Amino acid sequence: MISPGSKTSQDLPPFDAVVVGGSYAGMSAALQLARACRTVLVIDHGQPRNERAAKAHGCLGWDGVAPSQILELGRRQLLAYDRVQWATDQAIEATGSLQTGFAVHCASGDHYHARRVILAHGVVDRLPSIPGLAERWGETVLHCPYCHGYEICGTNIGVLIASKAEAMDQVKALSQWGAVTAFHAATLSAAEMEELSAELKGIGVTLEESALAGVTGNAILNLADGSVRNVEALFVHPETCLASDLATRMGCETEDAGCITTDSAKQTTVAGVFACGDAARFAGNIALAVGEGALAGVAAHQSLLGLLP
Ligand SMILES: Cc1cc2nc3c(=O)[nH]c(=O)nc-3n(C[C@H](O)[C@H](O)[C@H](O)COP(=O)(O)OP(=O)(O)OC[C@H]3O[C@@H](n4cnc5c(N)ncnc54)[C@H](O)[C@@H]3O)c2cc1C
Structure with missing residues (x-):
């Protein structure tokens, strides 16, 4: 765990990947990287889209379970990997490139360096x-x-x-x-x-x-x-918009429907930046977010190995 504003957060060596959003998609992506023995930082400010629902349905193995319970267990399992760090914070700016590496700046004033960035910040509903x-x-x-x-x-x-x-x-x-x-x-x-x-x-x-x-x-x-x-x-049929403008600020293209454009490996139009979950698809759910998070995590790892076209 990294506490906001802690002296050490500024001096950490670059992470292999920073994941913005620590819910279903983000934790799933981080898990794949952790299991490939890579260093990952998850930045999350604790507002998953379905936080108002008492129970989640339609996700195999988790049908009828409270969203908070699913996320809590996922987080506990993820943080058991010693190369995974967690920052409770809001990412507000991300800069850099595949060649130079990326820097992610947070509302607390902390910033982190990473070789790859995974955007898993979801969407917000406008009722x-x-x-x-x-x-x-x-x-x-x-x-x-x-x-x-x-x-x-x-x-x-x-x-x-x-x-x-x-x-x-x-x-x-x-x-x-x-x-x-x-x-x-x-x-x-x-x-x-x-x-x-x-x-x-x-x-x-x-x-x-x-x-x-x-x-x-x-x-x-x-x-x-x-x-x-x-x-x-x-x-009702709420309008949705990306929960963060990081993707557009980094130059990633977005679809007419508002989600971030990705290829089949969940890479955005900016090399080294991946996106998954609701942020990268129109109309999502937990199972799809977990699946696409896994895809993004594996793709980010392949990219670190130079294996991604
Ligand atoms: C009321 C409701 C009920 C639902 N019920 C179900 C259901 O029963 N079954 C089902 O399968 N799906 C359900 N869904 C859909 C489901 O919630 C989403 O598909 C799922 O949450 C998407 O996961 P995600 O990880 O992409 O995004 P989210 O779960 O929304 O998580 C995004 C995370 O990113 C964080 N974040 C955002 N911006 C930043 C930032 N700048 N910096 C740091 N962190 C950031 C947020 O705090 C959040 O923790 C429901 C949705 C709603 C609205």
């Missing part, structure tokens, strides 16, 4: 600004039916339409899990409302005319006209 919605995020306000749908199978499910273009896909997917009612947040024009309402009626789904104005109780939906609807859960 629609409707009163009561953010407070229920991960509990009764959800986004992924594969993560949370089974637990509410066969119940009344609300879906907050993100846009007219996405509405039919959102509703059709969720109809697998329950009886869906569609809601809107006053973002659709009158013409879009009319057209969408007719389309949804065609598949037996009602679009509530009055806009969603707030969420109370477990998942009581308060509409602008004063009426209320009870659902077991409300599914």
Whole structure:
């Protein structure tokens, strides 16, 4: 463990790799490097994307287990390797190149040198600004039916339409899990409302005319006209953005969807910089983050050996 501001942090020799983000993807990448007897520093500020969810689902071997428990065990196993160090800090700047080596600067003022950098900082969700919605995020306000749908199978499910273009896909997917009612947040024009309402009626789904104005109780939906609807859960489609701008500041290309562009070895468009997990894919989950973290860790090691094209 490296304490922020400790004198030694500035004087450490370069790590083989610095991993920014110590959750599913980052720890998985670090584990591969540790097992290749390489020195790794994981920098993490402790805000994994699913921290609001009481249980994680759909990840083999961990189905129904609390995210904090999965991460705690992963961290304990990782830190048992003597070449792995951990800094509880926020990386705010990274500079350098494959030729010169990289430097990662942290909010505490500490900085670290490394031969390779792995970005595993994930994304943050931007929720629609409707009163009561953010407070229920991960509990009764959800986004992924594969993560949370089974637990509410066969119940009344609300879906907050993100846009007219996405509405039919959102509703059709969720109809697998329950009886869906569609809601809107006053973002659709009158013409879009009319057209969408007719389309949804065609598949037996009602679009509530009055806009969603707030969420109370477990998942009581308060509409602008004063009426209320009870659902077991409300599914929303949040916008996501990278949790850190390190990739763009280092010159890494990003996709239209916002994630960092990587090749099949999880190397970004900047040599020596790798990215994995939600930061490097649109729509991720724990299993994919762990898998891609392993890929990135192995690729970073191959790169250190000069074996990566
Ligand atoms: C409410 C909710 C529930 C979910 N439930 C499930 C589920 O049941 N099953 C499932 O498989 N998936 C679930 N997911 C998806 C899952 O959380 C993500 O796919 C997964 O967390 C991605 O892992 P990651 O390691 O890429 O990123 P994250 O887990 O988000 O971790 C990123 C880490 O990087 C750190 N970080 C960010 N920026 C910096 C920085 N600049 N410096 C230092 N550290 C930084 C953060 O603190 C964090 O610890 C859920 C998501 C949400 C939002």
